[in-house]
Amino acid sequence: MQQCIDFSSNDYLSLARSERGMARLRDCLRASCALGSGGSRLLDGDSLQYTALESRIAWHFCAQEALLFNSGFDANVSMFSALPQRGDTIVYDALVHASVHDGMRASRAKACIAFQHNNPADLDRVLSSLASDGNVFLAVESVYSMDGTVCALAALLAVVHKHMPQERRCVIVDEAHAVGVYGAKGAGLVERLGLVKAVDVRLVTFGKALGCAGAAVLCTPLLKSYLLNYARPLIFSTAMPPVALYTIQVALDMLDEEGDERAAQLHALTRQLRSALGAPHHSTLCPAPILPVHTPTAKSLARTLQGMGFLVRAVTYPTVPKGTDRVRICVHTHNTPEEIKRLAEALRAHSPHAAL
Incomplete structure (x- = not known):
């Protein structure tokens, strides 16, 4: 892992x-x-x-x-x-x-x-x-x-x-x-x-x-x-x-010296992932770097993505209410545009009907 x-x-x-x-x-x-x-x-x-x-x-x-x-x-x-x-x-x-x-x-x-x-x-x-x-x-x-x-x-x-x-x-x-x-x-x-x-x-x-x-x-x-x-x-x-x-x-x-630059990079990567997955965003604010992929097969989807080299976690009841299982995706400044692209492709291939 x-x-x-x-x-x-x-x-x-x-x-x-x-x-x-x-x-x-x-x-x-x-x-x-x-x-x-x-x-x-x-x-x-x-x-x-x-x-x-x-x-x-x-x-x-x-x-x-x-x-x-x-x-x-x-x-x-x-x-x-x-x-x-x-x-x-x-x-x-x-x-x-x-x-x-x-x-x-x-x-x-x-x-x-x-x-x-x-x-x-x-x-x-x-x-x-x-x-x-x-x-x-x-x-x-x-x-x-x-x-x-x-x-x-x-x-x-x-x-x-x-x-x-x-x-x-x-x-x-x-x-x-x-x-x-x-x-x-x-x-x-x-x-x-x-x-x-x-x-x-x-x-x-x-x-x-x-x-x-x-x-x-x-x-x-x-x-x-x-x-x-x-x-x-x-x-x-x-x-x-x-x-x-x-x-x-x-x-x-480090926030004083690099925080604004790191946040800008984070927001750019977050927009890239949300755009690639067709996730809606209606606010004038930059979206948060957290994207839940809702699916009743969250555990199996997480295992599949982990097998492909992506560290993601399934979040299920009782952490979240029944019927709202999801794979929680978090974006970071250490992720690269290529990694974002590959993750989006994997999600589309293995969970095409998941709700975002």
Whole structure:
């Protein structure tokens, strides 16, 4: 499988395999004086390196503050379990990540209500039915990882603003699969759309296009202080070791220097694949580098493509709803136009009736 051409990983910008990035990381490690962090952030795991990196993250993503978490999963569970209070309501896109669902299950919110995926009209229906008391938390993603859908964020925000005054709403956008792909120097979809001030909280993760691990919540100083003291996955977990922090620092450096060029290359390859497969695209934004090939024979199609030298994965129930099995295709800057062409030919030959 190691010889296969990668059309599966989330390493969209190919930073995880960057020799330049590895060289920089080695330089950082030579200056490191610790193997581990020593404890949780509230005990012995905090450091000047942590706080400096959080300041750097906040600056890069045009945010007031950033709070580091060990993973995006931990960050989502923390936010949705700790922020909503009794009497509050969480309204969420039907396709939000499993970590949001885990957080909601642990929350004190009086209700958690889904609206149809990326559908402003259905969000309007849901918000119209809510009582006039309590706060409303809206949970959406910039890019949905299993479907490659780009969030209709401006339209959804217009609906929220119509129904909820600023003091009663909290819009949370998970940018996990948009970081590096959209925005100036990979700052995300919210930045790309000019909606930073209209969104209350953003989650950025470093395990996808940045090629490393960890995540950060972008928020206000007050919310950062609250999460630091009430987010159980943060409080009761050992803080990330210095090497993980250095890796994020190096990835951000590379976004500053090469992010726009790498993203442009990624978008060109994504357009090539979608065009070759006749995949529809109606947005003015560049399509996400995720293309699901829906077929009831997803497992056998994935095995066939793997046998032809393409690393792809079948995604089936319970990861996705029953009846929506698919082969998930991810494009990267390390893919070549020739590889894209060959993959498209293989898909057309072996799954001509699959839905895109």
